[in-house]
Amino acid sequence: MAGRFTFHETALAGVIEVRRHRLGDDRGYLERMFCKDDLAQAGWLGEVAQANRTLTSTFGTLRGMHYQRAPFSEVKLVTCLAGQVYDVAVDLREGSKTFGQHTACLLDATIGNALLIPEGFAHGFQTLTDNCEMFYFHSRPYAQKHESGIDAFDPILNIRWPLKQGQQSSRDRDLPPLDKADLPGVPMI
Numbered sequence: 001m002a003g004r005f006t007f008h009e010t011a012l013a014g015v016i017e018v019r020r021h022r023l024g025d026d027r028g029y030l031e032r033m034f035c036k037d038d039l040a041q042a043g044w045l046g047e048v049a050q051a052n053r054t055l056t057s058t059f060g061t062l063r064g065m066h067y068q069r070a071p072f073s074e075v076k077l078v079t080c081l082a083g084q085v086y087d088v089a090v091d092l093r094e095g096s097k098t099f100g101q102h103t104a105c106l107l108d109a110t111i112g113n114a115l116l117i118p119e120g121f122a123h124g125f126q127t128l129t130d131n132c133e134m135f136y137f138h139s140r141p142y143a144q145k146h147e148s149g150i151d152a153f154d155p156i157l158n159i160r161w162p163l164k165q166g167q168q169s170s171r172d173r174d175l176p177p178l179d180k181a182d183l184p185g186v187p188m189i
Helices: 036-040
Strands: 005-009 016-020 023-025 028-030 050-056 062-068 076-082 084-091 102-108 113-117 121-127 132-138 147-149
Touching: 016 076, 062 084, 076 084, 076 102, 076 121, 084 113, 084 132, 102 113
Parallel strands: none
Antiparallel strands: 005 016, 016 113, 023 028, 050 132, 062 121, 062 147, 076 113, 076 132, 084 102, 084 121
8 A cells, every 4th residue: 555545456567456545534534536656656657737527427438549649648547436437448559568458447436446547558438327427637738639549349459348339429439440540659668
């Protein structure tokens, strides 16, 4: 345990499940969402450049798979504030032994967990409940000219989404398969 967090490795090097520890009493609880010093032990080495909150109203909705290309590739810490999501990270790092592979984690607001996703990974999720609220910490600001993504249903990725295909934005439906994508340009370190 590092401070108010516990870190759990996933199947892909660098992608870490972060469990927050709540300090509570009969009034409620305090839950630290971010601490640079603690999270540095899990791989967050920069500043928080941006923080975003989303609401997805319908269960089964799929968002992703998104990333930003270099020099705006980013580390993300994503958590679920309400509901549950099936959260996925796909390794797109140049030279990685696990290139094209993914790892998944159930993010659940009642558990208080998050997924730390390094640079060079695509990210997406499927909502498992209505009214899912997600919160993202980003190490770099949004750069529209550098945003990109890959098709979440690309058979090469073999992601087994828990629910049949639900709502998806037209932008996400039109994302290219992995073999036609403009990759992030992040080398494996």
